[in-house]
Amino acid sequence: MDPATWIYLALLAASTAASAQAQHKTNKARAKVQAEDTRRRKEQQAQAEAASQKTQEAYFDSKGKQAEREAELAQLYAAKEPAAPTTDAAGTHLADSTAAPTNSTVTIQGAQQEMAKGRARAAQRATSQAQIGAFGDVFAESGREAGRNAQDIGLAASKMQGWTQNVLPALYAKANVAGRDWATTSDILKLVSAIYAPTALGTGAAKGAGEVGAEQIAAARFGDAGRLAQGFGAGGTIPFGSAAGIDAGAALTSAGTIGSIGNTAGSLVGSEGLSRAMWKQLNGIELTAAERQALLLKQMAGGY
């Protein structure tokens, strides 16, 4: 192969490599975004689990907590030490310093005993109240703690939601264009190679025996510009079915020497000539030898 062909192939290879690199960079960037997303989800899960664990702990050992609270409440309920009976010249004031005094020792002692019993009954009642209250207080406190933990779970979920809604799409958008430079490079290389193709595969390249040049194929497909101009004449308005049109096709196709495919100037025919020859064949009008050959050549070149 000649150097031009090598260059052409090198351009194609570089284009393919650039395209692969573009894909690689995009995939890598997307994987990075995904990894960060996964990390954040795991973080959120860990936070939620920690909060949930705290809630479990809040309800754990409720009996111990109740006993503790019961003791606190008992302290709060504990009857204040009553004022001791006061004694003055008038006698002993039992219930209150302003109460009527008594001088009866029996009454004083009996009253004090009865008052102690009365306070003990009240204390017993208070103990029951403390037990009931402790149960409610412990579960209310656990409930409040659970509420705060639920709020923490909500906060973690809100963070994740904000990330997913506000950041993730932008990160993916960025990742999706991470390989854009390489993709553009690949496109440019493809374009250059496409432009360079005729040079690499056409007249610029040394043809071996029996090889067809690119310019020959192109001319066979699209026609020779000079002949085309000649055939269409002024505006290319000669009708296909007219005698002049039939003759024009024959004239165009027979203008050159058709036998030698390598002889560009002599053998190639214009599009109009071929079109007119095709029209004649379709309408049962006998073709000239030049026209038949021209059509055949066109078919071989893949034109029709």
Place this chain on the structure above:
Amino acid sequence: MFGDGGAGREASRARNEELARQGRIARGSGETRQKFRDVFSDDYYAQELAKYQKAYQPDIQRQYKQAVQNMQAALMRAGLFDSSVATQKYGESAEALANAQNEVTARGLQAQANRKQDVAAAENTVIGQLVNTADIGAAMENASSAIRTNTSPTPTPMLGQIFTDLSAGLATQADLERSGQNKYTVLGRIPGWSTGGSRYTRNVGG
């Protein structure tokens, strides 16, 4: 043609804004909770309970004095001032006083529990709003407002009459004691074992 068409800049902006938003929420919720914790501490609740109990003391003491005076007057009228009935009545008065104190404590604790629930709900509301707005300033204002609302004095409704029965039955008891019939007739309560009891015995026993 080359470059990312601004995608990187947009991603960076979105990331920074979101991180800033999350930072504001985290900081705001922490500060809100701290603010509530500072105000509604264990000391605060203990003081509130003490205030609540204290608020009722004048009424309780006034009623108690009154009740004891009435009881003593009734005992004197009945001639039972120095008697076993009087000692029982003193016992009842002491029990009634302790029960009144306990009732006030129980009400205070209930008020405390209600306040704790209200505070937790208020804190929850403030943080909920913060999560939606990410506005620390507004959250702090809401927190202050909620704290103001929840630090208003706990209502202390009147207790009503708490010493009502200290004089009850004294007149009948006196009558019984004077007639020597202030005892239960155990056998007389069994059909066929009448001891010729009186109306008083029937009244007291039956």
